[in-house]
Amino acid sequence: MRPAPSSAGAALRSWTQHALPTSQSSSAAARLATSSVASQTTVVQQRRHQSSPSQAASTSSFDSPFRSNKVDSNKIPSFKAYRAKSPEVSNRVFQYFMVGSMGLLTAAGAKATVQDFLVNMSASADVLAQAKVEVDLAAIPEGKNVIIKWRGKPVFIRHRTDDEIKSAESVNVSSLRDPQADGDRVKKPEWLIMIGVCTHLGCVPIGEAGDFGGWFCPCHGSHYDVSGRIRKGPAPLNLEIPEYDFPTDESLVIG
Numbered sequence: 580m581r582p583a584p585s586s587a588g589a590a591l592r593s594w595t596q597h598a599l600p601t602s603q604s605s606s607a608a609a610r611l612a613t614s615s616v617a618s619q620t621t622v623v624q625q626r627r628h629q630s631s632p633s634q635a636a637s638t639s640s641f642d643s644p645f646r647s648n649k650v651d652s653n654k655i656p657s658f659k660a661y662r663a664k665s666p667e668v669s670n671r672v673f674q675y676f677m678v679g680s681m682g683l684l685t686a687a688g689a690k691a692t693v694q695d696f697l698v699n700m701s702a703s704a705d706v707l708a709q710a711k712v713e714v715d716l717a718a719i720p721e722g723k724n725v726i727i728k729w730r731g732k733p734v735f736i737r738h739r740t741d742d743e744i745k746s747a748e749s750v751n752v753s754s755l756r757d758p759q760a761d762g763d764r765v766k767k768p769e770w771l772i773m774i775g776v777c778t779h780l781g782c783v784p785i786g787e788a789g790d791f792g793g794w795f796c797p798c799h800g801s802h803y804d805v806s807g808r809i810r811k812g813p814a815p816l817n818l819e820i821p822e823y824d825f826p827t828d829e830s831l832v833i834g
């Protein structure tokens with residue numbers, strides 16, 4: 580490669596010391612744009628300063644309610660335009676009619692709701708059918724026990740003999756743990772009807788057993804007499820007497 584002449588080197592150095600024409604032109608354009616924006620801003624500001632407040636008010640389309648002191652806030656507006664044109668009496672009749680109709684509808688709805696609720700909560704037909712049990716007494720001979728089921732509980736029906744009745748009536752009531760005369764526990768002396776659940780912890784006592792010829796509860800050793808009264812053992816009360824009646828001489832209805 581041949582070395583460059585010295586005149587060419589001097590020309591190259593002088594050329595590199597010049598700024599690029601493109602960068603010069605762009606910076607000049609930027610300066611020109613900046614000065615143009617500044618001059619426009621100045622003109623707008625000068626115009627704003629020159630315009631008076633009255634001119635600004637006349638050109639504004641917004642009418643503020645707080646600018647005027649003439650507004651009377653205590654003044655009641657007129658509702659004449661909204662009032663009915665018909666006479667006042669006919670209006671009142673219409674109002675009474677509407678109030679009465681609405682009251683009637685509300686009462687009917689409330690009644691239906693309460694009625695539905697009560698019907699839903701009441702016992703069903705099969706439960707009501709079990710509420711009462713009828714027993715044919717002619718089928719129970721004297722001196723025998725019958726156990727029937729009533730509302731899920733056993734019920735003892737005892738056809739008592741004359742000796743048993745005499746024995747039950749001769750007991751000194753004041754000596755009993757749960758004092759009760761035999762006459763207060765039966766409607767007919769020959770028929771003793773009791774719920775067969777021990778008053779201690781709910782076992783079912785055995786009939787014709789125990790020290791007093793009545794019922795005996797084997798769970799903890801409670802003895803009941805022929806009137807179903809507690810005589811010995813841990814049970815605190817006599818056997819319970821259910822609601823019952825004798826519709827005829829030969830029939831018994833429990834419940």
Ligand code: FES
Pocket residue numbers: 777778779780781782796797798799800801812813814
């Ligand atoms: S349950 Fe009958 S004596 Fe305890």
